Amino acid sequence: MPTSAHIKAALEPEEIYLLTVVSPRKEEGNSPTGIVGRCLARQLLSQGHKVRVLAEPSQCDGWPDAVSVIEGSITQPVKYAHAFDNVNAMFLAGAIPSTVDDVLARAREAGVEKIVLLSSHGPEYEEDNPPETWFWLAIENAVERSHLAWTCIRPSAVMGALIEGTYPATGTDWPDTIRAEGIVREALLNQGHYPFIHEDDLAAVAAKALTSDDYVGTILEAIGMPLSTRSRIHSIAKALDRSLDAAELTPEQSRSTWRRRGWPAGAIDVTLYALEEYGARLDEMTTWTLAQQPSVPDIIGRPLRTYDEWVSENIETFR
Missing domain, CATH: 3.40.50.720 (NAD(P)-binding Rossmann-like Domain)
Known part of the structure; x- marks a missing residue:
């Protein structure tokens, strides 16, 4: 009953x-x-x-x-x-x-x-x-x-914004150039960092x-840890089991490319600023990230998933 x-x-x-x-x-x-x-x-x-x-x-x-x-x-x-x-x-x-x-x-x-x-x-x-x-x-x-x-x-x-195409800093044009030419073209190739x-x-x-x-x-x-642009390209190349070329653009060249792809000036300005700032202040920004409480691992009860894992899960995007 x-x-x-x-x-x-x-x-x-x-x-x-x-x-x-x-x-x-x-x-x-x-x-x-x-x-x-x-x-x-x-x-x-x-x-x-x-x-x-x-x-x-x-x-x-x-x-x-x-x-x-x-x-x-x-x-x-x-x-x-x-x-x-x-x-x-x-x-x-x-x-x-x-x-x-x-x-x-x-x-x-x-x-x-x-x-x-x-x-x-x-x-x-x-x-x-x-x-x-x-x-x-x-x-x-x-x-x-x-x-x-x-x-x-x-x-x-x-x-995943790389796939959905909602932020240029994630590499939204990378899949096209990797599939067609085996290359990534990006500003601040060596200096650029961004948290993911x-x-x-x-x-x-x-x-x-x-x-x-x-x-x-x-x-x-x-927030996740800042990742270098180079390390993200390396993760994709490793998952593809092939080498990828990387060509550094000037900020103005990247600005023109993103503008042609429909990105507004504000989004482009923020992207270039953030890539440069994170690279120039990497130690400071890493310390700030680690100091945030509660951290994401504290909230979800497990370690953060890595960019390598994400690429492996979505490798067909780049083939």
């Missing part, structure tokens, strides 16, 4: 985690929401949770069968308000400043209790600029004043923030 506890559990609505995903874009505020979202969905499902996704049309395929997919956009929250129904917590990725307040209003009205925001390190640079120019900082501020439980995640560059995180590790941080209250009201630095 069912106990009262069993009856109560059966009557209570099942908790739903809502993930939002937008199409890859090159304008300001881009992030690899599709790759990270799919990793997060798999992890939440493996833990026995129910997952719903609000995805723009190009991102509606490739989800596990158990995921409920709603075609739509988090940038139009009023139109797709039904996506928030019965949601307990939301992984907010791909929001834009002009509609983020509407997102949060719809979430409150639907009874959403927690927002986990996929943010950026942009706020650290934006805070010195006029508020009307803010992107990431405007979104973070809106989330923090939403009267909902919140966590903001500021990640390193995501390894595997999308599975970033998703694991998000899963912890969604399913526990340990990180409510905090900004989590989901």
Whole structure:
């Protein structure tokens, strides 16, 4: 005979985690929401949770069968308000400043209790600029004043963004030139460094923030160690079991190449600045990375996955 506890559990609505995903874009505020979202969905499902996704049309395929997919956009929250129904917590990725307040209003009205925001390190640079120019900082501020439980995640560059094409620093044009010519052309080839995180590790941080209250009201630095451009090329060559050529471009040559590929000036400026700064201040930036608490391994309970591992998992991208 069912106990009262069993009856109560059966009557209570099942908790739903809502993930939002937008199409890859090159304008300001881009992030690899599709790759990270799919990793997060798999992890939440493996833990026995129910997952719903609000995805723009190009991102509606490739989800596990158990995921409920709603075609739509988090940038139009009023139109797709039904996506928030019965949601307990939301992984907010791909929001834009002009509609983020509407997102949060719809979430409150639907009874959403927690927002986990996929943010950026942009706020650290934006805070010195006029508020009307803010992107990431405007979104973070809106989330923090939403009267909902919140966590903001500021990640390193995501390894999988190379495939999704959402950040030039990840080498978004490398697969084409490696497949066609066996070469990588890049500015700051010898000096350039950048921190990277595997999308599975970033998703694991998000899963912890969604399913526990340990990180409510905090900004989590989901960062990996700085990697040199040379070491990333070496990882790809080793996995391909072939040599790759590398040609150093001037910053202006890289700027022209990225501009032809549709990257806006702001993204190009940030990329060149960061590659140079990390290289010039490598010891300082490495010390800063190691000092962050809680660290990603502390949060997810295991070591970070390496760039070598990521390349091995995605080697067909370069063949």
